[in-house]
Amino acid sequence: MLQLGQVPTLVVSSREGAREVMKNHDTMFATRPLSTTMRVLSYGGQDIVFAPYGEYWRQLRKIAVSELFTARRVLSGAEECRHTLYTMLDGIVEEHLERMDGGGGHAEDLLDVLLKIQKEGGLKFPIHMDAVKAIILDVFSAGSETTTTTIEWAISELINNPVAMQKATTEVRQAFHASGTVAEHALSELPYLRLVIRETLRLHPPLPLLFRECQEPCQVQGYDVQRGTQVLVNAWSLGRDERYWPDAPEEFRPERFEEEAAKADFGGGDFAFLPFGAGRRMCPGMAFGLAGVELPLASMLFHFDWKPPGPGSAELDMTETFGLTARRTDQLPLRPVLRVPILGV
Numbered sequence: 001m002l003q004l005g006q007v008p009t010l011v012v013s014s015r016e017g018a019r020e021v022m023k024n025h026d027t028m029f030a031t032r033p034l035s036t037t038m039r040v041l042s043y044g045g046q047d048i049v050f051a052p053y054g055e056y057w058r059q060l061r062k063i064a065v066s067e068l069f070t071a072r073r074v075l076s077g078a079e080e081c082r083h084t085l086y087t088m089l090d091g092i093v094e095e096h097l098e099r100m101d102g103g104g105g106h107a108e109d110l111l112d113v114l115l116k117i118q119k120e121g122g123l124k125f126p127i128h129m130d131a132v133k134a135i136i137l138d139v140f141s142a143g144s145e146t147t148t149t150t151i152e153w154a155i156s157e158l159i160n161n162p163v164a165m166q167k168a169t170t171e172v173r174q175a176f177h178a179s180g181t182v183a184e185h186a187l188s189e190l191p192y193l194r195l196v197i198r199e200t201l202r203l204h205p206p207l208p209l210l211f212r213e214c215q216e217p218c219q220v221q222g223y224d225v226q227r228g229t230q231v232l233v234n235a236w237s238l239g240r241d242e243r244y245w246p247d248a249p250e251e252f253r254p255e256r257f258e259e260e261a262a263k264a265d266f267g268g269g270d271f272a273f274l275p276f277g278a279g280r281r282m283c284p285g286m287a288f289g290l291a292g293v294e295l296p297l298a299s300m301l302f303h304f305d306w307k308p309p310g311p312g313s314a315e316l317d318m319t320e321t322f323g324l325t326a327r328r329t330d331q332l333p334l335r336p337v338l339r340v341p342i343l344g345v
């Protein structure tokens with residue numbers, strides 16, 4: 001337990017503790033703390049990420065899971081800062097509304113779906129236009145930074161581990177040799193690449209800390225936790241803890257998931273492997289996010305060999321930034337060498 005200024009903060013770094021917070025007492029911890037900055041950016045928590053646990057959040061989550069972050073859509077698809085961002089969004093929303101009035105005839109995107117749901121009405125909690133914008137921002141903030149960060153870490157680990165790079169590249173080139181291009185529907189033919197992505201998420205969960213707030217006094221592992229306590233579940237340290245990963249936890253070994261199939265569960269069932277979180281506030285964009293990592297990564301490996309910028313094989317520096325998302329500190333300067341020409345380019 002830490003006291004961060006006025007805020008009592010509980011840090012959870014064991015599988016048992018994480019299970020208690022996100023499973024046994026899931027409802028009591030199903031709200032995230034809302035900082036002043038995030039309150040401004042999310043229009044007072046009208047989005048999915050920061051909406052307090054309750055009926056409103058439940059409704060948004062249902063829309064997200066059934067209408068927005070579905071596999072089908074994957075395939076078809078501080079005040080000044082807010083001002084810039086929302087002015088841009090206003091223009092985009094306006095454009096979509098005009099297009100809708102014009103009768104359609106175009107491919108439907110996520111914003112069209114939200115606007116349609118809003119227009120149809122009949123919702124228990126009407127979704128205001130501010131909420132539409134806040135939810136679209138969720139897709140950019142929760143959805144794009146996590147996926148791009150994962151892609152960067154995956155390619156970095158592959159550069160530092162040439163044997164794994166060779167295996168992944170060979171697999172992708174064999175799978176798509178005939179078609180000459182990476183096809184979405186054939187991604188299931190890339191079992192090794194999936195192990196690479198799992199191992200990347202174990203070592204580099206893009207969201208290293210999962211944030212919760214205690215809504216009712218309760219006990220976690222026998223300790224009293226008072227209402228209003230901020231809880232940080234340390235997904236980063238859980239993924240590197242030798243109690244749960246006895247086989248060289250700091251090393252990048254995609255094969256570990258082949259041997260220990262049970263540990264391949266990142267669907268919130270294994271509390272030592274939480275790249276997408278767990279419980280009620282678990283990531284609803286998992287399928288969306290995984291496709292958004294697999295597809296670009298497969299294409300990158302299919303078309304190019306990736307080399308460090310300089311001569312020799314010096315290891316890349318893997319230092320992480322300190323922040324909400326754990327990105328690379330260094331930029332990732334790599335040399336792509338074209339191997340399979342890109343069709344139509």
Ligand code: HEM
Binds near residue numbers: 069147279282290
């Ligand atoms: C590799 C990709 C991704 C990773 C690793 C990831 C990870 C996470 C994590 C760890 C959480 C917090 C879970 C918790 O507190 O238990 C989360 C929440 C969330 N994610 Fe993702 N995410 C990814 C992609 C996406 C995408 C593509 C979308 C949307 C298109 C998305 C939308 C969301 C939303 C809306 C929440 C908040 C859910 C709620 O509070 O009910 N994520 N994500």
